[in-house]
Amino acid sequence: MVKTYRHESLLGFFKGMSFPIASIAVVNSVLFGVYSNALLALTATSHQERRAQPPSYTHVFIAGCTGGFLQAYCLAPFDLIKVRLQNQTEPRAKPGSPPPRYRGPVHCAASIFQAEGPRGLFRGAWALTLRDTPTLGIYFVTYEWLCRQFTPDGQTPSSGTVLVAGGFAGITSWVAATPLDVIKSRMQMAGLKQRAYGGLLDCMVSSARQEGLGVFFRGLTINSARAFPVNAVTFLSYEHLLLSWG
Numbered sequence: 001m002v003k004t005y006r007h008e009s010l011l012g013f014f015k016g017m018s019f020p021i022a023s024i025a026v027v028n029s030v031l032f033g034v035y036s037n038a039l040l041a042l043t044a045t046s047h048q049e050r051r052a053q054p055p056s057y058t059h060v061f062i063a064g065c066t067g068g069f070l071q072a073y074c075l076a077p078f079d080l081i082k083v084r085l086q087n088q089t090e091p092r093a094k095p096g097s098p099p100p101r102y103r104g105p106v107h108c109a110a111s112i113f114q115a116e117g118p119r120g121l122f123r124g125a126w127a128l129t130l131r132d133t134p135t136l137g138i139y140f141v142t143y144e145w146l147c148r149q150f151t152p153d154g155q156t157p158s159s160g161t162v163l164v165a166g167g168f169a170g171i172t173s174w175v176a177a178t179p180l181d182v183i184k185s186r187m188q189m190a191g192l193k194q195r196a197y198g199g200l201l202d203c204m205v206s207s208a209r210q211e212g213l214g215v216f217f218r219g220l221t222i223n224s225a226r227a228f229p230v231n232a233v234t235f236l237s238y239e240h241l242l243l244s245w246g
């Protein structure tokens, strides 16, 4: 934090924000929409009926994985641009210094498109899919399990339970996702750094050889600190919206 502040001032902490904000509504709609509909198809019960007849954890897991798989493809180009902008550490507008490689998200998307073609925008999408498919299954199973532990049978979980269960579901999913998240980000940066990896496995092996196994958990603490409030609010919004509109 101190280094980022010194080098790039407060603005450094907000680098690459506009695209995630623009994409989060779309990505979460796809995730929660696919999850709800997959659960509906698997259990033939509506959201309201599910409190009296809770779905099995296997169904929750399959529906979560389906949502995770589909959301990964919507997320891929936005995530790539975020990673590229966050890794661009030139200080802003120093007189005389060369301009940064990417002037913003649109310029970043256009440059990747020009240099690498449309497939360039999906660099790392495979790793993202591998990261999100099982971890979103874990995410929804953790949420359901925690809600059921703290809610009497047949009742709707309280807002406090939803917040805590959502927060811990976020942390659990990030614990499971961090190893692949590290690899995904390295593969997304590879196009820029002219560092060619022979694929996912090669990236994993060479990262572990050079930096040790700890590399697979880099960023986990800060990710977990972020995941708790973000996912607490996400699930509270989801439950409230379904109750009022469902």
Ligand SMILES: CN(C)C(=N)NCCC[C@H](N)C(=O)O
Pocket (backbone or CB within 6 Å): 131, 132, 135, 136, 139, 170, 173, 174, 177, 227, 230, 231
């Ligand atoms: C890859 N993983 C762990 C997840 N996608 N987990 C679900 C949480 C999603 C939420 N938008 C977040 O960014 O925390």
